[in-house]
Amino acid sequence: MYVPIARPDISADELEAIVRPLRTGMLVQGKEVARFESQFSAYCQSPFAVACSSCSAALHLALSALGVGPDDEVIVPSFTWITTANAALHLGATPVLCDISLETFNITEEIAAKHITDRTKVILPVHLFGNAAPADRLLDLIRDRPSSNPIFMVEDAACALGTSIEGRPVGTFGDIGCFSLHPRKAITTGEGGMLTTGSTMMRQVLMSLRNCGADERQPDQPPYVLGDFSLLGFNYRMTEMQAAMGQAQLLKARTDLEKRQKLADRYRKALADLGWLRLPYAPKSTVHSYQSFVCLFAPEPPTLQNCDDLHQRLLQLMGLLEEMGVQTRAGTLAVHNTSLYRNALGYKPESCPNAYLASKLSLAIPLFGAMTEDEQGQVIDALHKAAKQMKL
Numbered sequence: 001m002y003v004p005i006a007r008p009d010i011s012a013d014e015l016e017a018i019v020r021p022l023r024t025g026m027l028v029q030g031k032e033v034a035r036f037e038s039q040f041s042a043y044c045q046s047p048f049a050v051a052c053s054s055c056s057a058a059l060h061l062a063l064s065a066l067g068v069g070p071d072d073e074v075i076v077p078s079f080t081w082i083t084t085a086n087a088a089l090h091l092g093a094t095p096v097l098c099d100i101s102l103e104t105f106n107i108t109e110e111i112a113a114k115h116i117t118d119r120t121k122v123i124l125p126v127h128l129f130g131n132a133a134p135a136d137r138l139l140d141l142i143r144d145r146p147s148s149n150p151i152f153m154v155e156d157a158a159c160a161l162g163t164s165i166e167g168r169p170v171g172t173f174g175d176i177g178c179f180s181l182h183p184r185k186a187i188t189t190g191e192g193g194m195l196t197t198g199s200t201m202m203r204q205v206l207m208s209l210r211n212c213g214a215d216e217r218q219p220d221q222p223p224y225v226l227g228d229f230s231l232l233g234f235n236y237r238m239t240e241m242q243a244a245m246g247q248a249q250l251l252k253a254r255t256d257l258e259k260r261q262k263l264a265d266r267y268r269k270a271l272a273d274l275g276w277l278r279l280p281y282a283p284k285s286t287v288h289s290y291q292s293f294v295c296l297f298a299p300e301p302p303t304l305q306n307c308d309d310l311h312q313r314l315l316q317l318m319g320l321l322e323e324m325g326v327q328t329r330a331g332t333l334a335v336h337n338t339s340l341y342r343n344a345l346g347y348k349p350e351s352c353p354n355a356y357l358a359s360k361l362s363l364a365i366p367l368f369g370a371m372t373e374d375e376q377g378q379v380i381d382a383l384h385k386a387a388k389q390m391k392l
């Protein structure tokens with residue numbers, strides 16, 4: 001048996017849902033999208049949700065809607081998917097890549113505070129792998145800014161549907177939240193993204209920007225009259241088939257979250273004896289939604305000096321696990337260590353040391369709602385066998 005890192009839970013419900021719009025001929029951004037948005041906003045306890053084509057698109061839309069431009073800085077943790085930072089770069093702004101806590105893999109308020117300048121326009125925390133970044137405390141940092149020079153918060157909740165802080169879902173703390181509906185996420189529409197916001201005005205701007213900058217149609221405007229375009233927008237629309245599938249997926253979201261948490265509990269118990277593997281840490285009063293179960297390979301305390309050697313040993317471990325039918329992946333990348341960001345902004349590995357270490361030493365092992373007990377048993381056994389073989 002081969003255990004994949006993730007497998008979306010697709011059943012007859014999704015198959016039936018997808019053909020619904022196909023039968024009507026209305027294929028893009030119609031009633032299915034509107035219904036999905038309203039169900040998603042209810043699930044996330046957000047006043048509004050706006051669908052789009054991916055979370056990368058959502059991040060681009062969010063920063064555009066907040067007016068981010070060439071003179072602005074956007075604080076982004078370096079350990080994330082590259083498009084979190086690219087959203088700022090696409091608008092001519094400067095992504096200020098910052099370090100993370102190696103314990104949570106997330107930004108902290110202390111780290112963010114160090115990077116705030118007069119040019120900071122947005123703090124963009126990432127709730128990585130479903131683990132909540134301290135959105136509440138980051139808000140405290142920026143609350144008392146002068147109204148002439150505010151700092152906004154956009155939450156990258158790509159991996160964090162179901163994650164909460166003191167019972168409040170993430171994505172509702174900042175001005176805008178951005179979710180991904182990619183197949184490795186809790187619910188999927190193939191590709192797809194969702195924005196959440198509490199502001200009526202922001203919702204309108206986001207809806208216009210995702211639809212090529214078109215103005216909202218007035219109720220008394222005949223459908224055959226061409227509307228106006230006031231904003232420089234994008235075609236980031238969601239299709240009706242994606243939205244129909246999303247509704248079917250959303251019905252499973254709560255049970256999927258419970259299944260993920262049970263699987264995570266079993267891993268915690270069964271892997272506790274592996275001293276070289278640091279298991280995910282969720283801060284108190286938060287709910288971790290376990291989009292992925294990402295550990296740190298640490299047979300000795302990792303440093304920039306021993307990192308390359310540890311990385312080679314981790315690759316050997318991943319190779320052994322692959323041979324035993326267990327797919328693994330790195331958690332994610334250190335954006336500051338990509339050629340794009342090194343060349344454009346002069347970053348070096350030591351600019352964000354923990355993000356660098358995490359990119360070299362993180363290990364995602366399979367976890368997904370539809371995972372069977374046998375599949376998880378195989379992963380647990382394989383990790384123990386590989387450890388013996390490698391004398392870890």
Ligand SMILES: Cc1ncc(COP(=O)(O)O)c(C=O)c1O
Binds near residue numbers: 054156158182193
């Ligand atoms: C933290 C984070 N942000 C943004 C994205 C981009 O999401 P999408 O693939 O929907 O564009 C991802 C995707 O994996 C992600 O993990």
